Amino acid sequence: MSAAVTVESLTKRFGQTTAVEDLSFEVPEGKVVGFLGPNGAGKTTTLRALLGLVAPSSGRAVIAGRLYRELADPAREVGAVLENARFHPGRSGRNHLLVLAAAAVVPDARVDEVLAMVGLSDDAGRRVGGYSLGMRQRLSLAAALLGDPRVLVLDEPANGLDPQGIRWLRDVLRSLAGEGRAVLVSSHVLAEIAQTVDDVVVIGRGKLLAQAPVGELTRRASAGVRARTPDPTKLAEVLRAEGAAVEAGHDGTLLIRGIDPARVGELAASSGIVLQELTQLGATLEDVFLELTGDSSLAPAGDQLRGS
Amino acid sequence: MSALLRAELLKLRTTRTTWVLLGIALAIAAGVLVIILSVLERSRTITDDNLGALFSFISIADLLVLCLGIVAAAGEFRHGTVTAGFLITPSRWPVVVAKAIAYALVGLAYGAATLLLLLVVGLPWLAAKDVTLELGGTGWIEPVTGRLLYAGLSAALGVGLGTLFRNQAAALVTALVTLLAVEPALQLVSDAVGTYGLNGTSAALFGDSESFSDVLPFWAGALLYAGYAALFVGAGIALTLRRDVS
Numbered sequence: 001m002s003a004a005v006t007v008e009s010l011t012k013r014f015g016q017t018t019a020v021e022d023l024s025f026e027v028p029e030g031k032v033v034g035f036l037g038p039n040g041a042g043k044t045t046t047l048r049a050l051l052g053l054v055a056p057s058s059g060r061a062v063i064a065g066r067l068y069r070e071l072a073d074p075a076r077e078v079g080a081v082l083e084n085a086r087f088h089p090g091r092s093g094r095n096h097l098l099v100l101a102a103a104a105v106v107p108d109a110r111v112d113e114v115l116a117m118v119g120l121s122d123d124a125g126r127r128v129g130g131y132s133l134g135m136r137q138r139l140s141l142a143a144a145l146l147g148d149p150r151v152l153v154l155d156e157p158a159n160g161l162d163p164q165g166i167r168w169l170r171d172v173l174r175s176l177a178g179e180g181r182a183v184l185v186s187s188h189v190l191a192e193i194a195q196t197v198d199d200v201v202v203i204g205r206g207k208l209l210a211q212a213p214v215g216e217l218t219r220r221a222s223a224g225v226r227a228r229t230p231d232p233t234k235l236a237e238v239l240r241a242e243g244a245a246v247e248a249g250h251d252g253t254l255l256i257r258g259i260d261p262a263r264v265g266e267l268a269a270s271s272g273i274v275l276q277e278l279t280q281l282g283a284t285l286e287d288v289f290l291e292l293t294g295d296s297s298l299a300p301a302g303d304q305l306r307g308s
Numbered sequence: 309m310s311a312l313l314r315a316e317l318l319k320l321r322t323t324r325t326t327w328v329l330l331g332i333a334l335a336i337a338a339g340v341l342v343i344i345l346s347v348l349e350r351s352r353t354i355t356d357d358n359l360g361a362l363f364s365f366i367s368i369a370d371l372l373v374l375c376l377g378i379v380a381a382a383g384e385f386r387h388g389t390v391t392a393g394f395l396i397t398p399s400r401w402p403v404v405v406a407k408a409i410a411y412a413l414v415g416l417a418y419g420a421a422t423l424l425l426l427l428v429v430g431l432p433w434l435a436a437k438d439v440t441l442e443l444g445g446t447g448w449i450e451p452v453t454g455r456l457l458y459a460g461l462s463a464a465l466g467v468g469l470g471t472l473f474r475n476q477a478a479a480l481v482t483a484l485v486t487l488l489a490v491e492p493a494l495q496l497v498s499d500a501v502g503t504y505g506l507n508g509t510s511a512a513l514f515g516d517s518e519s520f521s522d523v524l525p526f527w528a529g530a531l532l533y534a535g536y537a538a539l540f541v542g543a544g545i546a547l548t549l550r551r552d553v554s
Contacts, residue, residue: 052398053391053553069398080395086388088323095322103315103396103403143392 004029004151004182005050009059012045012206019045021206022059027151027184027199032177034197034214035186038293042206043186044083047155050184051080063151075104079144083155083186085136089129093120093139096128097146106146114142119168133160141172152176154185158192170196190289204293217288225256225264228277238271239264253277312397312406320410325379330418333372337422338429340365345433353440356447360516363455366422367510370462371487373418375480377411377466381544382476391553401545404471408541411463419459423452450526454513457530461537468540471548509533 005027012020020042027033037043048054050061052068063071063078071077087096097111115121118138123131131139137157144152154173158166173196177183187193190200200217202209210217229235232254236246244259256264261280268275320326344365381404384390393403434441466483473479487506495502502508503522511517512529524532 048553051395053394055552071398074398075396078395082391086391088319088383088387088389090323090325091319092322095318099315099318099322100392100396102318103312103393105311 003027003064004031005033005061005063005153005184006065007046007050007059007061010046010049010056010061011058012042012049012054013057019206020049020056020203023203023206023208024059025201025208025211027182029182030177030180031198032173032183032185032196034190034193034200035184035203036190036193036200036289036293037186037188037203037209039188041188041203041293043188043203044155045206046203047080047082047153047184047186050153051078051082073104073147075100075106075147075149077147077149077151079147079149079152081137081140081144081152081154081157083159085140085143087128087131087136087139090127092125093128093131093135093142094124096139097124097143100143101146104147110146110148114145117145118142118172134162134165137161137165137169150181152181152183152185154183156186156188158187158189166192202289202292209292224281225259225261226277226279226281227254227256227264227268227275228252229254229268229273229275231273234271235268235273235275238267238273242267255281309402309406312402313410315393316406316410317413320380320414325383326376326414329372329376329379330414333369333376333418334421334425336369336372337366338425340368341425341430345430345437348434348437348439351438351440353442354434355442356444356451356515357517359443359448359451360511360514363451363514364511364516366426367455367458367514369422370415370419370459371484373415373459374462374466374469374483374487376414377408377463377468378470378473378479378483379466379476380411381407381467381470382474382479383470385474386476394553400548404467404541404545404548407471408464408467408537411467412460412537415460415463416456418463419456422459423455451515454515454526454530458510458513458533461533465537465540468537468542468544471544472540504532506533506536509536 003026007023007025010020010023011018023042023046035043035046045054046061049056050063050068060067068074068078094111094115097114098108101108101111112121115124118141120135120138120142123135128136128139137160141157144154158169161169173183173185173193185193185197194214197214199211199213201211226249227235232248232252236254239246239256239259242259242263245257247255249255261278265275265278344362384393394400397403469479469483470476473482491501491505491507495505499522503524508523509529509532512524512526513533515526517523523529
């Protein structure tokens with residue numbers, strides 16, 4: 001069975017700029033995949049290529065094995081929420097959906113259903129020009145759900161949402177995934193989606209940095225140990241012989257990876273090395289994300305990442 | 309296509325722009341009609357030829373219907389709503405064709421409204437001025453058909469221009485400068501522009517041989533103007549298929 005979404009060696013250049021370079025990853029059927037990267041990493045371009053809005057320079061992005069434009073009835077197969085979704089300010093939210101429903105041949109009754117699903121029923125008659133950013137995101141999600149699609153592609157759906165909105169979005173993502181839909185959701189803020197996704201795909205400067213289940217990243221995140229000793233050179237030697245990666249920390253400590261703290265203690269004891277400190281570093285998914293995307297010029301502000 | 313047409317007709321009904329521009333167009337057409345009728349000398353005779361000239365004057369208001377098509381098509385890019393449409397119809401061209409047809413229908417309806425105005429306001433007024441109508445036989449059919457065609461095709465042409473330019477202001481300025489300044493200037497230099505240009509073609513549609521010296525036959529004018537509309541819609545589609553949508 002083919003994956004819900006497959007990106008194969010996708011490259012997109014805009015003039016001299018390469019937005020996406022040789023990117024490959026998959027979204028399995030029924031899974032929620034977080035698509036992460038700093039702003040400007042190429043997430044939006046990738047998703048637009050997947051949706052047939054942008055023509056790839058090479059490679060391809062397909063949905064259930066087919067290009068978006070080859071889908072027989074795209075609205076019923078893929079729902080998309082694009083970054084900063086835009087609407088005619090003079091049209092009411094309900095009329096906006098009615099127009100899309102007419103084009104997609106979806107019954108008008110479905111419009112009221114999706115409005116209720118996103119909690120916009122009461123404001124549906126108002127002109128979109130008066131909507132808050134959060135309401136626009138909800139309207140955009142309602143539009144994506146019109147055709148009851150199996151695959152959802154959401155580009156930065158948390159942008160502009162307040163904390164309640166983000167919690168609401170998490171619940172929606174969870175319930176959509178619970179219904180067996182495949183969801184590809186992009187974000188530059190890992191914390192917004194970490195609790196909801198099965199896998200994460202991390203990109204930076206248009207290139208794939210990692211694709212792994214969230215659990216694996218968490219394990220990777222907790223692998224660091226900090227040790228303080230009067231004889232760091234000897235300890236490092238002993239640990240390296242055991243296969244650990246050792247770096248000198250900035251304050252005379254050692255930063256050790258690939259080995260757990262208990263084993264560090266045993267090795268130190270058997271070699272007669274005094275340990276003054278042995279700490280399991282409490283690294284978080286955010287730290288892994290920052291480390292992966294760790295280009296300071298591209299990384300988003302730290303306060304955003306550590307916000308939750 | 310019928311679903312897309314339904315969507316386009318719903319779109320244009322649900323924005324104020326449509327109603328405001330159509331209202332202004334109708335008001336201008338009514339104004340022109342009132343001015344012509346008030347300066348018309350008493351007890352004269354009106355023939356088929358005069359009908360063409362009258363329609364030519366009234367058609368000044370059709371510029372707004374052209375603008376309506378431009379504003380609607382370029383507005384999809386301005387407001388970003390084009391993306392949602394292309395997601396539902398990724399082949400894209402049917403969206404543009406449906407919009408051109410929808411606005412052609414609006415133009416036709418507007419053209420019919422101006423004719424209705426002529427019947428309701430014009431005929432009693434003419435009767436009061438003791439004017440004799442000599443619209444013998446079928447001579448009125450061509451100008452009346454031309455009146456409807458011109459309004460409908462102008463709106464579709466506007467959709468083509470708006471899709472081609474994507475920028476409302478650029479498309480509007482280009483259209484108005486071409487029709488009101490460039491073409492009239494070129495007509496002074498070349499008779500061909502007067503005959504085959506957009507303005508000359510409209511004269512052929514109304515059978516208005518008073519404003520232009522060398523006017524095409526009705527059917528040729530109708531075909532040529534439909535050709536202009538198809539050309540701009542086609543060019544808009546060709547570019548839309550090649551461009552990335554942001």
